[in-house]
Amino acid sequence: xxxxxxxxxxxxxxxxxxxxxxxxxxxxxxxxxxxxxxxxxxxxxxxxxxxxxxxxxxxxxxxxxxxxxxxxxxxxxxxxxxxxxxxxxxxxxxxxxxxxxxxxxxxxxxxxxxxxxxxxxxxxxxxxxxxxxxxxxxxxxxxxxxxxxxxxxxxxxxxxxxxxxxxxxxxxxxxxxxxxxxxxxxxxxxxxxxxxxxxxxxxxxxxxxxxxxxxxxxxxxxxxxxxxxxxxxxxxxxxxxxxxxxxxxxxxxxxxx
Amino acid sequence: xxxxxxxxxxxxxxxxxxxxxxxxxxxxxxxxxxxxxxxxxxxxxxxxxxxxxxxxxxxxxxxxxxxxxxxxxxxxxxxxxxxxxxxxxxxxxxxxxxxxxxxxxxxxxxxxxxxxxxxxxxxxxxxxxxxxxxxxxxxxxxxxxxxxxxxxxxxxxxxxxxxxxxxxxxxxxxxxxxxxxxxxxxxxxxxxxxxxxxxxxxxxxxxxxxxxxxxxxxxxxxxxxxxxxxxxxxxxxxxxxxxxxxxxxxxxxxxxx
Numbered sequence: 001x002x003x004x005x006x007x008x009x010x011x012x013x014x015x016x017x018x019x020x021x022x023x024x025x026x027x028x029x030x031x032x033x034x035x036x037x038x039x040x041x042x043x044x045x046x047x048x049x050x051x052x053x054x055x056x057x058x059x060x061x062x063x064x065x066x067x068x069x070x071x072x073x074x075x076x077x078x079x080x081x082x083x084x085x086x087x088x089x090x091x092x093x094x095x096x097x098x099x100x101x102x103x104x105x106x107x108x109x110x111x112x113x114x115x116x117x118x119x120x121x122x123x124x125x126x127x128x129x130x131x132x133x134x135x136x137x138x139x140x141x142x143x144x145x146x147x148x149x150x151x152x153x154x155x156x157x158x159x160x161x162x163x164x165x166x167x168x169x170x171x172x173x174x175x176x177x178x179x180x181x182x183x184x185x186x187x188x189x190x191x192x193x194x195x196x197x198x199x200x201x202x203x204x205x206x207x208x209x210x211x212x213x214x215x216x217x218x219x220x221x222x223x224x225x226x227x228x229x230x231x232x233x234x235x236x237x238x239x240x241x242x243x244x245x246x247x248x249x250x251x252x253x254x255x256x257x
Numbered sequence: 258x259x260x261x262x263x264x265x266x267x268x269x270x271x272x273x274x275x276x277x278x279x280x281x282x283x284x285x286x287x288x289x290x291x292x293x294x295x296x297x298x299x300x301x302x303x304x305x306x307x308x309x310x311x312x313x314x315x316x317x318x319x320x321x322x323x324x325x326x327x328x329x330x331x332x333x334x335x336x337x338x339x340x341x342x343x344x345x346x347x348x349x350x351x352x353x354x355x356x357x358x359x360x361x362x363x364x365x366x367x368x369x370x371x372x373x374x375x376x377x378x379x380x381x382x383x384x385x386x387x388x389x390x391x392x393x394x395x396x397x398x399x400x401x402x403x404x405x406x407x408x409x410x411x412x413x414x415x416x417x418x419x420x421x422x423x424x425x426x427x428x429x430x431x432x433x434x435x436x437x438x439x440x441x442x443x444x445x446x447x448x449x450x451x452x453x454x455x456x457x458x459x460x461x462x463x464x465x466x467x468x469x470x471x472x473x474x475x476x477x478x479x480x481x482x483x484x485x486x487x488x489x490x491x492x493x494x495x496x497x498x499x500x501x502x503x504x505x506x507x508x509x510x511x512x513x514x
Binding site: 032033034036038042043045046047049050052053054055056077078080081082084085086088089151152155247248250 | 290306307309310312337339341345412504
């Protein structure tokens, strides 16, 4: 009996603690324009959802009150599951419709940051999206080659290699970061791509979307069929020419136009 | 003291009950391909997120195990907050960049189902997206004119009228539903649109996306500037010609290509 009571009390304490930990984020935060009473979690979740729906664009920082919510998401199991599902859909797409050709001209495009390599370790040390981006500091971090592999993307990357699909890495990183970028990619296990395309000086005034669309245009005029693109930013996958399918990984941390 | 203990016990009971209600959805559900141990909530949330990211397409029914999760979301405060945020972004877009012209040729396009009128009451009675759509039964319901107004969209609708923007309602509903559609819209408070464009017999073999893109093409050749589109399906807003901005409301209940 005493043991049962003990277990019951332990469960009670766990529930109470976990409930109180969420209390701050769950209690009433504000009333919306239409009169809905919402919690901070409601607010931040709707912000994140509308970022992923691409209704909210061009933000420079995460709303200050949502920084800890976004930090929690980006380091959660949910972020991993969401990303893994995106990659599973890529693999499913590759398995259907006999899309592979026999002329070795099939191509797939990957973004790098937060598609192959996680920048979460950087943002963890730098305000988690709540501070305006300091390009110099981010580039310093990149040149240390400390980006960690996103495991789900590694699975797709290796699958594409097995299928004989040409892999193109198209990133907004600048040319002077080529060497640490290659080191970082190879070090964590990404190798065997066809080409790594970074922003040269002539591309610096272009938007990321414009630069990436031009790259696709060149690939197509070189005879490649772009089976798919996967990126964490809409600017990596929107614009013409496009691919047979595009896939957007979740990433509310920052916005690249 | 006794009162304090009573309050403490009441809080304990509330916490325990609410925690147990979530227990089923929170306990370990499965291990993903990559070895992540996830709950059913993780799984269904990643499904919903990837639907909204447009990575998952052409689904006929919601995964059976997620029907109650989706039902909960579609009747939640979170769904309302998510939708309201989408509409707030539309209103913000209208307030910026001096986008309004002076020739009364500004236009805005609305979808109807789950953009102006909610079909949730129908799906509530019909398996909540877990059953294959029965078109006859849905059209029967539509012809009863029981769709409820989505309040946030009403706010945008009335704001556009005040601004003197032409409102076009472009829906995949068929022509024979014109009369109950108008009755339903007016009854709940939507009136004063410029044109209601439904699918005629000649459009029945077209995809929703193809049909809606053609409508936009005609509007543009009639001299209209489409300032924005808001819809709950990607097929309402994707394809060319487009609008200055497009806005996607959340809706994981069903998929229209």
